Amino acid sequence: MQSFAKKVDHKLSLPMRHPVSETKTSPVILSAENISVSFGGFMAVRGMNLALRKHELHFLIGPNGAGKTTMLDVICGKTKASSGKVLLGGEVDLTRKRDYEIASLGIGRKFQAPSVFPNLTVQENLELAADRNRSIFHTLRLRRSDTVTPKMLGILEQIGLPGREGERAGSLSHGEKQWLEIGMLLLQKPSVLLLDEPVAGMTDDETVKTGELLKEIAKTCSVVVVEHDMEFVRSFAAKVTVMHEGQLLKEGSMAEIQHDPRVAEVYLGKRREDHAAASSH
Amino acid sequence: MIMNWMKLIPGSRTRRIVWAVLILLLCMAPLFMTPFRLGLFTKFIALAILAVGLDLIWGYGGILSLGHGVFFGLGAYAIAMYLKLEASGSSIPDFMSWSGINALPFFWEPFRYFPVAFLLGILIPAALALILGYFTFRNRIVGVYFTILTQALVMIVVTLFVGKQEWTGGTNGLTGYRDIFGFAFQDSGTKIALYFITLAALIIAYLLCRYIVNSRAGQVLEASRDGENRVRFLGYDPSRFKTFAFTVSGALAGLSGMLFVLQVGIISPSMMGIVPSIEMVLWVALGGRGTLIGAIIGAVVLNAAKTGISEAYPEGWLLVLGGLFVAVVVLMPSGLTGLWNRIVRIFYRQGGSEHAVIRKEG
DSSP, X not given: OHHHHHHTSOOTTSOOOOOSSOGGGSOEEEEEEEEEEXXXXXXXXXXXXXXEETTXXXXXXXXXXXXXXXXXXXXXXXXXXXXXXXXXXXTEEGGGSOHHHHHHTTEEEEOSSOOOOTTSBHHHHHHHHHOSOOOHHHHHHOBOOSOOOHHHHHHHHHTTOTTOTTSBGGGSOHHHHHHXXXXXXXXXXXXXXXXXXTTTTOOHHHHHHHHHHHHHHTTTSEEEEEOOOHHHHHHHOSEEEEEETTEEEEEXXXXXXXXXXXXXIIIIHHHHHHHHHHHTO | OHHHHHTTSOSOHHHHHHHHHHHHHHXXXXXXXXXXXXXXXXXXXXXHHHHHHHHIIIIITOOOOSOHHHHHHHHHHHHXXXXXXXXXXXXOOHHHHHTTOOSOXXXXXXXXXXXXXXXXXXXXXXXXXXXXXXXXXXXXXXXXXHHHHHHHHHHHHHHHHHHOHHHHOGGGOEEOOOXXXXXXXXXXXXXXXXXXXXXXHHHHHHHHHHHHHTBHHHHHHHHHHHOHHHXXXXXXXXXXXXXXXXXXXXXHHHHHHHHHHHHHSEXXXXXXXXXXXHHHHHHHHHHOTTOHHHHHHHHHHHHHHHHHHHHHOTTTHHHHHHHHHHHHHHHOTTHHHHHHHHHHHHHHTOOSOHHHXXXXXX
């Protein structure tokens, strides 16, 4: 982790990465088909399609109110879709499952604000995520343990918190909490990880570290990231889906996205103006 | 040999010694208490059983129940019905004939047998807690809405018990029984036996809750108190864990009610009403929610204070109670155990947060 921290010093000067060898060959693991969500008459998502391939780092971008977070909510079962289905592995329809069932099927969800358990230690937080059997009678027989499993040590190393297992999660910094939460999700051995603006509120260093972490994670599972930070997306995205007003606007590599006139109009163009305004200060 | 025996008590050596001394002192209590005082003390430790269960859901699960008087009352009525039937012999209980009933209602029949009455005294409150918990937690009714529901439960049950006088004895409740299995409650031998039974029940209740709290299930319960959504998206169903804890809590309240009746010889709707239910929460708050031992201390200390103050100034208790509630909330949010931990820390200058210290006390 130490050497890693040095390596990522100059975040914004990182060269734009070319999409890691187009993943078109790998099979689709999760597909959302024709999803619509209505909040009391307001259509937050209208007929959205999203296909996620195995081991893909997939970014979901779009202006505010485009329905990005709502899409994640539908996939993980927090919000019910008014129509459409979400197929996991081509067969299981997730829209018919309860949220905790979806989680145990291997869909991990990270919300925007860090939501670790502040009164438990880092280790206890990880323990909760690590157990496979989540029934009451099984968990009653398990004790709060004093030992850290090798798997947890590996995760602690990966998320940059080695040796911190005894600390109360509430005493971690904002960025560290986010990493702990990602670590918890990793311990669940998810096949799909849904992350909502994981780098919001992070320092530049933390942002780069998180990006590296996400790339690392994408080697073992598919990752969907909702993001606003365009620099971040540019640096790390393999595949980008742009949403606008609840619909699919464009899907492709970052280069393709940047050259699409419609995207520039609704989103990137606007961002450029923002940037121009900001830099003229 | 004593050291071997002490290994049964978990924790560090100092903790074992403290516990061994405490249990020894408690076992010797009948030697230095008058039968009257011993009876009072037995009543306090019977109520402490309820406090432990209440702390399980409130301190660890973050579920505030202002309806534990009902579970307590159901247990109490179950055993009181048995005692009443025993005392009435072959005839029906006196209050029934006053109300113009001449046959025993069918649901009174099972309570003729002690084992049945005993089991029902635990199972009925547990079942009620299970049903209430299942439907509310499943529908994600939490926080103050759940608390209001428990208050509504109290009002419904109390109204029912007062209204159905011919079945329940109405406002007077059930009383007028003097012995159990032929042993008079007034005998000092009976008092001592009941003391040890109640003490054993408290220790079992404490160990049971400790087992739950220190298990992974307790960890999930505590985690859902702090972040229910996260728990759900880790793949746990928090409503099941809450329902389970609430059911255990209801069962312990029932047990507490049964032992309480054996001590005071009466149960009436006013003992399961809203004010007693709130008082129960205050025991836990004063002792320190989130530590099981704190709940026991809180129940014993507050009830002893109640007895002492009521003896001196009969009208003063409610004022003291109200004042105490405000004082605890404002000055000692972690109760007596929190205060104790703070004092210990000042002496030893230990680091670490208050909460971490509390949790280890389990």
